[in-house]
Amino acid sequence: MTDPWGSTPPKLLVWCTDCEKTVHATQRGVVSKWHEDQGISVDTKLVSCDVCDRALLFGQVDWGDGYDEPVRWWPDADRPLNPVIPEALRNEHDEARRCYLAKAYTATVVMIRRTLEGVCASHGVNERTLVKSLDKLRDDGRLDARLYDWATELRLLGNDGAHYSGNPVSREFARDALDFGEAMLDYMYVLTARFEGFKLRRQADRQQHNQASTPVMSPES
Numbered sequence: 001m002t003d004p005w006g007s008t009p010p011k012l013l014v015w016c017t018d019c020e021k022t023v024h025a026t027q028r029g030v031v032s033k034w035h036e037d038q039g040i041s042v043d044t045k046l047v048s049c050d051v052c053d054r055a056l057l058f059g060q061v062d063w064g065d066g067y068d069e070p071v072r073w074w075p076d077a078d079r080p081l082n083p084v085i086p087e088a089l090r091n092e093h094d095e096a097r098r099c100y101l102a103k104a105y106t107a108t109v110v111m112i113r114r115t116l117e118g119v120c121a122s123h124g125v126n127e128r129t130l131v132k133s134l135d136k137l138r139d140d141g142r143l144d145a146r147l148y149d150w151a152t153e154l155r156l157l158g159n160d161g162a163h164y165s166g167n168p169v170s171r172e173f174a175r176d177a178l179d180f181g182e183a184m185l186d187y188m189y190v191l192t193a194r195f196e197g198f199k200l201r202r203q204a205d206r207q208q209h210n211q212a213s214t215p216v217m218s219p220e221s
Contacts (some may be wrong), residue, residue, distance in 0.1 A: 014058060015101050016049040017075055039064065044073070081182065085189045089118045093185065096178060105174035106161040112181040113158025116151055118186065130155055147187060150180050170207045 010027040025047035041062040057074040060067045072079050081090045097112035120133035127133040137143040
């Protein structure tokens with residue numbers, strides 16, 4: 001099929017939510033935008049599945065070293081992880097996503113457990129067991145009570161997946177593991193750094209304001 005201009009539309013290899021498999025899709029339109037504040041270029045692409053004609057919306061982000069693989073934005077969006085998160089951890093979580101899309105739900109929760117191990121290792125914590133590593137992160141103040149609870153439940157779910165019990169991991173639990181794992185990565189590597197930067201900017205702003213409001217004393221005073 002050709003477009004009205006007589007050229008062949010580009011093809012993408014994507015996951016179709018209706019076919020539930022990887023398919024070739026035809027690009028029907030694209031909007032490119034440069035985000036100066038982040039220094040990234042984002043292409044938003046409307047495509048149609050070559051098998052079932054399902055309309056899908058994908059995004060591709062160029063962080064400065066070429067475009068990433070297309071990420072589905074609609075339906076059931078999976079946004080790309082922030083590049084501030086260490087690449088090794090992004091790769092672990094991306095593999096968990098691929099397991100989920102392949103309906104390998106047990107493998108999904110095991111990969112999220114591996115991601116937790118990677119979080120500990122990235123903070124220089126390599127205790128004999130994951131539970132002890134998480135305890136150390138909590139005791140060192142790098143995991144607050146809420147995140148520690150999340151990590152503990154994800155660890156236990158990952159244990160269920162890693163050891164044979166005859167009971168498969170459900171799709172719902174696998175989706176929960178992906179979402180909470182992503183939230184932990186965002187909190188520990190993205191939001192924490194942004195908040196520290198926010199505090200520094202606030203401090204600098206207050207100092208500047210105080211200096212501007214301090215009256216200048218004349219020599220005769």
